[in-house]
Amino acid sequence: xxxxxxxxxxxxxxxxxxxxxxxxxxxxxxxxxxxxxxxxxxxxxxxxxxxxxxxxxxxxxxxxxxxxxxxxxxxxxxxxxxxxxxxxxxxxxxxxxxxxxxxxxxxxxxxxxxxxxxxx
Amino acid sequence: xxxxxxxxxxxxxxxxxxxxxxxxxxxxxxxxxxxxxxxxxxxxxxxxxxxxxxxxxxxxxxxxxxxxxxxxxxxxxxxxxxxxxxxxxxxxxxxxxxxxxxxxxxxxxxxxxxxxxxxxxxxxxxxxxxxxxxxxxxxxxxxxxxxxxxxxxxxxxxxxxxxxxxxxxxxxxxxxxxxxxxxxxxxxxxxxxxxxxxxxxxxxxxxxxxxxxxxxxxxxxxxxxxxxxxxxxxxxxxxxxxxxxxxxxxxxxxxxxxxxxxxxxxxxxxxxxxxxxxxxxxxxxxxxxxxxxxxxxxxxxxxxxxxxxxxxxxxxxxxx
Numbered sequence: 001x002x003x004x005x006x007x008x009x010x011x012x013x014x015x016x017x018x019x020x021x022x023x024x025x026x027x028x029x030x031x032x033x034x035x036x037x038x039x040x041x042x043x044x045x046x047x048x049x050x051x052x053x054x055x056x057x058x059x060x061x062x063x064x065x066x067x068x069x070x071x072x073x074x075x076x077x078x079x080x081x082x083x084x085x086x087x088x089x090x091x092x093x094x095x096x097x098x099x100x101x102x103x104x105x106x107x108x109x110x111x112x113x114x115x116x117x118x119x120x
Numbered sequence: 121x122x123x124x125x126x127x128x129x130x131x132x133x134x135x136x137x138x139x140x141x142x143x144x145x146x147x148x149x150x151x152x153x154x155x156x157x158x159x160x161x162x163x164x165x166x167x168x169x170x171x172x173x174x175x176x177x178x179x180x181x182x183x184x185x186x187x188x189x190x191x192x193x194x195x196x197x198x199x200x201x202x203x204x205x206x207x208x209x210x211x212x213x214x215x216x217x218x219x220x221x222x223x224x225x226x227x228x229x230x231x232x233x234x235x236x237x238x239x240x241x242x243x244x245x246x247x248x249x250x251x252x253x254x255x256x257x258x259x260x261x262x263x264x265x266x267x268x269x270x271x272x273x274x275x276x277x278x279x280x281x282x283x284x285x286x287x288x289x290x291x292x293x294x295x296x297x298x299x300x301x302x303x304x305x306x307x308x309x310x311x312x313x314x315x316x317x318x319x320x321x322x323x324x325x326x327x328x329x330x331x332x333x334x335x336x337x338x339x340x341x342x343x344x345x346x347x348x349x350x351x352x353x354x355x356x357x358x359x360x361x362x363x364x365x366x367x368x369x370x371x372x373x374x375x376x377x378x379x380x381x382x383x384x385x386x387x388x389x390x391x392x393x394x395x396x397x398x399x400x401x402x403x404x405x406x407x408x409x410x411x412x413x414x415x416x417x418x419x420x421x422x423x424x425x426x427x428x429x430x431x432x433x434x435x436x437x438x439x440x
Contacts, residue, residue: 047400051401088427094333096434120406120422
């Protein structure tokens with residue numbers, strides 16, 4: 001049986017992942033961007049049809065395809081656009097777990113990050 | 121005693137099935153305790169063929185006083201406005217409907233099909249279906265927008281797919297016990313007593329709605345179904361979470377998004393692929409926001425709610 005564990009900062013970690021695993025995944029994401037990873041930030045899926053197409057692409061990826069997940073989702077480590085869109089306000093973001101709960105992504109995330117699957 | 125006649129047009133019988141599941145009062149209680157005399161009903165009537173026709177003719181002539189005429193299903197006009205696709209007792213049902221509505225003290229439309237056309241009237245509406253006094257949101261329907269029954273009320277619309285049995289029995293009891301004049305109706309002729317609040321009113325997921333935590337897959341007990349799974353609870357007028365189904369639950373409590381079936385537009389987006397069980401968005405913002413909330417306010421509310429969200433809101437708090 002999986003249990004929540006406590007992060008270093010006291011917040012609950014994602015179910016089934018230790019705080020260390022979560023921190024390690026977060027680090028991997030940051031490392032990829034530090035290494036110059038370019039993601040497909042545009043076009044933003046204006047309608048649900050386009051949104052669904054991106055989800056379909058993500059579903060074809062395996063759980064280990066971190067790089068490709070980030071590319072398809074247009075992941076960024078900064079807010080996006082004039083409105084400063086960011087994970088913090090996204091429907092899929094769990095603010096205490098610091099986690100993207102969209103099943104097709106299911107990744108650690110920071111409040112100031114963003115991706116084009118953002119929805120409010 | 122109040123005489124009640126119930127007919128079906130373009131219908132699946134779902135509202136009859138719902139009505140027959142009524143409890144406190146049950147369909148039988150309506151007869152034994154509330155003085156409703158069921159002249160004929162498609163699933164209950166013993167009469168067949170000409171015997172039914174005779175009942176209808178006596179109602180129209182006034183030989184039998186028709187106190188309550190209940191209609192379930194659409195009025196079918198195809199082909200070419202004749203209504204021949206739905207014949208009953210020797211003539212198009214639409215003709216019977218017109219004559220019986222003129223004869224009745226009260227006319228009650230049960231279910232979406234009878235109220236505003238429902239699924240059969242979805243584009244391209246091959247059966248040329250409409251409700252008794254509405255076609256979707258447009259007033260008119262088979263009887264015309266100005267129709268009032270002998271008691272002075274327009275068609276009393278009890279929508280739903282199906283309507284909850286209590287909505288039906290309580291309105292019938294109100295009419296049969298002489299309180300029909302007390303019914304207050306909204307702009308779509310729905311009794312306000314049931315249709316002023318929202319489906320969301322009483323939903324067990326309201327805390328998750330407030331803190332903007334989304335359900336992201338069917339079967340999850342945490343989260344609100346509005347944000348991702350297309351729930352229309354915040355925009356739909358119904359008492360589904362106040363008057364529970366089977367006295368037990370509701371769609372949203374059970375993890376099923378509200379489809380908005382008590383609203384005239386149902387089924388929404390003409391059932392286009394990808395529109396059911398998926399919140400429709402434009403640039404990441406829901407197309408349909410909770411009633412009375414504008415986009416700017418919604419975005420501000422979301423930011424504030426996310427900032428204030430407690431840790432438990434991200435957990436499944438139902439431990440049974």
